[in-house]
Amino acid sequence: MRRDGADVGWSLVVPLKPLVRAKSRLSAATGEEFRPRLALAFALDTVAAALACADVRDVAVVTDDPLAGERLAALGARIVPDIPARGLNAALAHGADAVRARRPGAAVATLNADLPALRPAELGRVLHSAAQFPRAFLADAADIGTTLLTAASGVELAPAFGGPSRARHLASGAREITVARVASVRRDVDTGEDLRAALALGVGPHTARQALRHPDGAATVDGAAGAAGAPPPELRAYGA
Numbered sequence: 001m002r003r004d005g006a007d008v009g010w011s012l013v014v015p016l017k018p019l020v021r022a023k024s025r026l027s028a029a030t031g032e033e034f035r036p037r038l039a040l041a042f043a044l045d046t047v048a049a050a051l052a053c054a055d056v057r058d059v060a061v062v063t064d065d066p067l068a069g070e071r072l073a074a075l076g077a078r079i080v081p082d083i084p085a086r087g088l089n090a091a092l093a094h095g096a097d098a099v100r101a102r103r104p105g106a107a108v109a110t111l112n113a114d115l116p117a118l119r120p121a122e123l124g125r126v127l128h129s130a131a132q133f134p135r136a137f138l139a140d141a142a143d144i145g146t147t148l149l150t151a152a153s154g155v156e157l158a159p160a161f162g163g164p165s166r167a168r169h170l171a172s173g174a175r176e177i178t179v180a181r182v183a184s185v186r187r188d189v190d191t192g193e194d195l196r197a198a199l200a201l202g203v204g205p206h207t208a209r210q211a212l213r214h215p216d217g218a219a220t221v222d223g224a225a226g227a228a229g230a231p232p233p234e235l236r237a238y239g240a
């Protein structure tokens with residue numbers, strides 16, 4: 001609550017599967033051992049960048065994973081236990097309910113946990129645009145899925161994620177956000193190719209560290225950095 005009494009700022013809901021099952025489509029590119037570590041790194045970079053966004057008031061992570069819960073709570077996120085075996089949309093509705101149980105007038109935004117290149121200022125631009133509509137969403141980089149869905153104060157979230165969710169969210173009456181210069185908010189990582197695209201944008205420090213540890217990762221990160229010996233852009237603190 002601001003000093004003038006206004007109840008402002010977005011409450012974010014971030015869903016995260018147990019790490020043992022997360023990012024299954026990445027295992028072909030990264031190997032089974034590395035996949036859960038990367039899934040955790042993506043979530044840490046996503047949540048750290050979200051918490052650094054001036055328009056974000058708080059972040060609730062819906063997860064049953066004990067390690068991820070501990071690490072994300074240490075960043076400042078609230079951990080909401082999942083409803084087991086009900087899937088992503090139930091987890092998101094549950095997270096929004098948990099937020100609004102504490103703050104009934106909350107404006108809620110869901111954000112996927114696989115956005116390792118997320119920039120706080122870009123998330124801010126998306127949220128400013130979303131604030132004009134009762135419900136709004138941002139399509140993923142492939143223009144097929146969704147990375148963010150918002151519901152204004154008093155509006156039901158009604159999430160319809162999974163597969164081609166951009167079309168589903170459009171059909172549900174949510175407004176598509178088309179603001180420019182928000183590539184990092186759309187850059188979800190499901191495959192090895194997506195990971196290379198995120199590294200080229202510049203990922204947060206947790207993902208950068210994992211990429212450097214991976215047998216093939218150092219070459220990828222050096223490639224993204226450009227000049228040999230220069231500090232990779234991925235290792236910089238979050239910038240605009």
Ligand SMILES: Nc1nc2c(ncn2[C@@H]2O[C@H](COP(=O)(O)OP(=O)(O)OP(=O)(O)O)[C@@H](O)[C@H]2O)c(=O)[nH]1
Binds near residue numbers: 024025082086091113
């Ligand atoms: N809490 C919770 N989060 C989920 C659930 N299913 C998916 N998610 C999260 O929702 C986002 C998008 O999920 P998916 O694309 O289905 O799963 P993923 O782990 O990212 O990738 P794949 O395993 O390759 O499908 C990610 O942040 C997931 O961790 C669920 O049942 N509960």
Ligand SMILES: C=C(OP(=O)(O)O)C(=O)O
Binds near residue numbers: 140162166
């Ligand atoms: C669940 C979704 O994401 P993903 O691309 O990770 O499957 C979605 O876009 O609705």
